[in-house]
Amino acid sequence: MIRYRQKKISILFGSLLIVGAWWLPVQAQQTTNSPNEQAVTTEDSTIPKAVTTADPTIPIEELELLLKPFTKDELDGEAQGWMSLLKTKVKELSDAEIAVKRKNRELQKTKEAVDALEDAKKALKEGTDTKEKIGTEPSPSGGVKAKEAAEEAQEALEKAQESVKEAVKQGEKTEQDKTSQGAIDQAVEGTQQQKDKAKTSSSEEEVAKVQEQIGTISNKVVTDEQEQKKTEQGIDKAKENIEEAVDAKAExxxxxxxxxxxxxxxxxxxxxxxxxVLQELELKGGDVESYKKYIDAISGIKVDVSDTEGTWITIVGWLQSKEGGLRWANNIGKCIGIVAGFSILSLIVGTILEKSLWMFPNISVMLGQFLVTLTRQGLFVVGIMLGITALEISIGPLMAMIGAAGFVVAFAFQNTLGNFANGLMILVYKPFDVGDKIEVAGVNGIVKDVNLVCTTINTLENKIVILPNNSVWGNVITNETSSPVRAMFLSIRISYRNSIPQAIQVLKDIANSHPLVLEDPGPWIDTGELAEDAVKIWFLAYTKTEDYWTAYCDISRIIKERFEQEGIVIPLPSQELYISEAMALEEGSMAKRFKDNDLPLEEVMPR
Structure with missing residues (x-):
């Protein structure tokens, strides 16, 4: 038992030594490396200060060159520096927009005060007219009407007083707002004359005095003509002062x-x-998505259509701005010039290419037309893309959108794309060319046009047949005009009673004497088949492809004429009937009637 306990203690002690031997070096290493790691962390978290923001108006070309040697970390600092500048400018613009809205409210309240004073003046005039009418035409109810008119005039004056009070309060509120007042002070920086025009405090003080004057008058019931005149003069003075305030606020x-x-x-x-800066940072692996979203969010112009004057000034100012209307006018001019230039260039290059194709005889007409069309349209598309770039519109998202849409279009137009691929095969392998006479998919005629989608054929009946290239390339194509020489084959029937050598000699004379039959390769004429009702002689002669049908028709006519002259018969298909004696003797049978010629042949054997 004692030995067991000693052994157990020894194992425990040894385990503690092993753990201690492992833990102490690791802890020492961590303690040693800790300052370095902390220094690295501190260094990584320190973003370099922006350098290029010292001159916010630096030309863009110089800025691009200046940013080239910067690392990703340095570009992060530059991005934050320019972000700070842009944020400050957006804050100034937002403060100015707020100031305009508050000035609009001031103007609205001030104009309402002017209208209220005008209404009060009209009410006083109506009261005066009522009083004069009662004086010339006395009546029992005249005093009551005069009092009612005076009370209406007093109510109008009180309303005017309230409107003036609200206008003054709105002006004071704007002056107390540091944000709006700062934007206003920045806007009127300039000559002393401009600053004097922008000051409205003196006018507002006059408005306050008028308010007090109206308040004194409106507490009286207007019954005296002299008092009425004083009231009207006070209203006119108040109106004049407020109108001056309106002009100052509008300025x-x-x-x-x-x-x-x-x-x-x-x-x-x-x-x-x-x-x-963001473009350079993105090229070097930086994350610029949040910056771009911020730029998109603060770009553009907001126009308050309810403020006609403000909208007009904003539009005119934007049109006259170097970074606004003038810039866009310049960009649009560049775009139009680039597109027009590439359009003209595409026509010139296409014409030169079309004239130069004769130097390459192996290129078919339809392939030449395809190359010319591709060149012209390709240059035009390049011009459009460069024109869009001149408008400062990034074509990267546009190309991505076209690529995404291309997948959908390819799926939706599978057959059309199949025609496109087969059209390319036709152009490359050239089974026929424009002007060739072909037979394909059951259509026989002359090829009028071939494009990437379809083939147009003009039939012998002068019908226009348009075949999809899938049907053309997927069927057997017979080209009758691809070779300059074409063989003319005729199978000529003669009677068994005629001499075969004589018929062959006549046919050889016809072939050798005909001007459209070629000597090399020469004609070949011989016995072809011993058919049931005639001997078939095969006639093979060669002629130029363009003379084929002329020679074919002419030789067919000459053969008929010469055979008649030589007594050679061209037999018609016939059939011999043998009737047995038993059938011929049977009473009433068709065979007996046919033998006795009692029944015409047409009735015995109806067609």
């Missing part, structure tokens, strides 16, 4: 809108340079 709003045009121009310039 400030105009200055802010013009400043917004400048800010948009600066924002666009910063966005362009920021995109150059």
């Amino acid at each position: 400030v709003k105009k200055q802010v809108l013009l400043n917004m045009t400048r800010l948009r121009e600066e924002r666009t310039a910063l966005s362009d340079r920021f995109e150059v």
Whole structure:
């Protein structure tokens, strides 16, 4: 038992020594490496400071060259620097937009105050007219009407007072807002005259005085003519002061809108340079998706169509801006020029290629036409793509969209793409050419046109037949005009009673004497078949392909005429009937009647 316990203690002690021997070096190594790892982590988390942002108006070409040697980490710093500049500019633009909206509310309240004063003046005038009418035409109810008119005038004055008060409050609210006031102060930076025009505090103070004056008058019931005149003069003065305030506010709003045009121009310039940085960063493996989304989110112009004056100033300002209308006009001009230039170039190159194809006799007409069309349309498409690039539109997403759509189109138009592939096979292997007489898919005629989708054939009946290239390439094609020499084969029947050598000699004389029959290869004429009702002589002669039908028809006519002259019979198909004696003697049988010629042949053997 004691030995067992000693052994157990020894094993436990040894295990502790092994664990200690392993743990201490590892812990020491971790302690040794810890400062280095911490330094690396600290170094990686430190983003280099942006260098290219020192001049926000740096030309884009210079910025591209300046960014070339930068590493990914350095470009991350540049991206954040340009992001900060762009964010600041967007903040200024947003503050200006807020200022315009608040100025619109000020103008609205001020114009409402002017309208209220005008209504009050009309009410006082109506009260005066009522009073004068009662004075000339007294009546028991005249005093009541005069009092009602005075009360209406007083209500109108109180309403005007309230409108003026709201206009003043709105102006004070705008002045107290640091964001809007900062945008306004930035907008009116310039000459002292412009600053004086933009100041509206003095006008608002006058409006406040008028408000107090209207409040004093409106507490009285207007019954005296002198008091009425004072009230009308006060209203006119208030209206004049408020109209001056409207003009001043409108001028400030105009200055802010013009400043917004400048800010948009600066924002666009910063966005362009920021995109150059992002493009370089993306090429070197950086993540730029969030930056691009930010640029897309802050780009563009928002127009408040309810503000007619603001909309007009915004549109005119954008049209006159270097980074707006002028830039787009220049880009559109470039686009039109590039497309027009490539259109002209495609016609010139296509014409030169078409004239040069005669140097390559192995190229078929339809392949030549295909190459010319492909060249012209290809150059035109290249021109369109370059024109789109001139509009500063990235063709990368466009190509990706075309690629994605191509899969769907390929699936939907499988047969059409099959025609396209077969059209290429026809163009490459040249089984026929334009102008050849062919027979394919049961159609016989002359090829008029071949493209990548279909083949057009003009039949002998002058019918136009359009065959899909699938049907053309998938069937047996017989080309009757591919060779310059064509064999003319005739199977001529003569009677067994005629001499075969005589008939062959006559046919040889016809072939040798005919001007369209070629001597090399020469004609071949011999006995072909001993048929049931005639001897068939095979006539084979060669002629030029273009003379085939002329020679065929002419020789057929000459053979008929010469055979008649030589007494050679061209037999018709016939059949001999043998009637037995028993059938001929049977009373009433058809055979007896036929033998006795009692029944015409047509009735005995109806057709």
